[in-house]
Amino acid sequence: MAAERFADRYSRQVRFAPIGAAGQARLRAARVAVVGVGALGTVVAEQLARAGVGLLRLIDRDFVEPSNLNRQSLYDEADARACLPKAVAAARRLALINAEVALEPLVAEVGPRTVERLLAGVDLVLDGGDSFRLRHLVNEACCRARIPWVYGACVGAYGCSLPIIPGQGPCLACLQDVLPDAGDTPTCDTAGIIAPAAHLVAAWQVAEAIKLLTGAAPRRELWACDLWAGRFQRLALADARDPACRACGERADFPHLSAPADPTVVLCGREAVQVTRPQPCDLAALAVRVQAALANDHLVRWHDGVAQLTAFSDGRVVVQGVATPEAARALVDRWLG
Ligand SMILES: [Zn+2]
Known part of the structure; x- marks a missing residue:
């Protein structure tokens, strides 16, 4: 309509x-x-x-x-x-x-x-x-x-x-x-x-x-x-432009765009770590396998002891309740291989 x-x-x-x-x-x-x-x-x-x-x-x-x-x-x-x-x-x-x-x-x-x-x-x-x-x-x-x-x-x-x-x-x-x-x-x-x-x-x-x-x-x-x-x-700030700027200067080399993607990101203040896996995730299959506590078209959530895992279709998994990126990574590897 x-x-x-x-x-x-x-x-x-x-x-x-x-x-x-x-x-x-x-x-x-x-x-x-x-x-x-x-x-x-x-x-x-x-x-x-x-x-x-x-x-x-x-x-x-x-x-x-x-x-x-x-x-x-x-x-x-x-x-x-x-x-x-x-x-x-x-x-x-x-x-x-x-x-x-x-x-x-x-x-x-x-x-x-x-x-x-x-x-x-x-x-x-x-x-x-x-x-x-x-x-x-x-x-x-x-x-x-x-x-x-x-x-x-x-x-x-x-x-x-x-x-x-x-x-x-x-x-x-x-x-x-x-x-x-x-x-x-x-x-x-x-x-x-x-x-x-x-x-x-x-x-x-x-x-x-x-x-x-x-x-x-x-x-x-x-x-x-x-x-x-x-x-x-x-x-x-009209005159604050830096001619040697690495983003907008004549010889810009874009250091942030060329930085390697970090597979783990600590989500500050939320006691959570985001782990990005290289491949997308089949959410429907995952929801069955992990006996999801919550699942919709966009994410699947389940629990592992004290930690809560939330997987997205683009390959990201947010782990809540772990202290370090290494612990999050290990948990994601254990569940998703
Ligand atoms: Zn600039």
């Missing part, structure tokens, strides 16, 4: 002079990827869907958990109970919000070998990621393909964002001395997060996304705020 079209759906946005009918047509033609559909990504994706962006690609490796529900606005209790992958749950919800938007949910790990394929063919990337490792991969892929992207980060009540236009200003790697270092930053899992801070940063990101997609000039400043303390900061 064809989607019902509402003639005045975008009327208030079209009436906003900087967008107008021409800007709305450009939004309609736009293809946007959202990397990570969590605290920032759910809000970003919802606003872009409501704004009438033509295609939204939703990329996330995780499934919905009860601890997400305080801030991740596209999910509800039923999604958490069913352990739906976030990309799938988000696409379902967005389809109800705006049936005119083409949705591409991708349950996938963004890694050195996958990031360029996952981002291929889009006009803009919105960062909903939760680590600097992930952001540097996105940064290098976007620099190499000359795709603009909008950085956003949020933890506790603090958040910041910056539009990054490869070749026209600093990229994330140019700003390594300005931004916090990977590894010593708190995360949502360790320091917590409140919804209003995430929604504020997401709103900043979407404003820049709409500007970029409709041809308006993006801001050339990093915006940051501590919403609890009421501190706002604007940092002019």
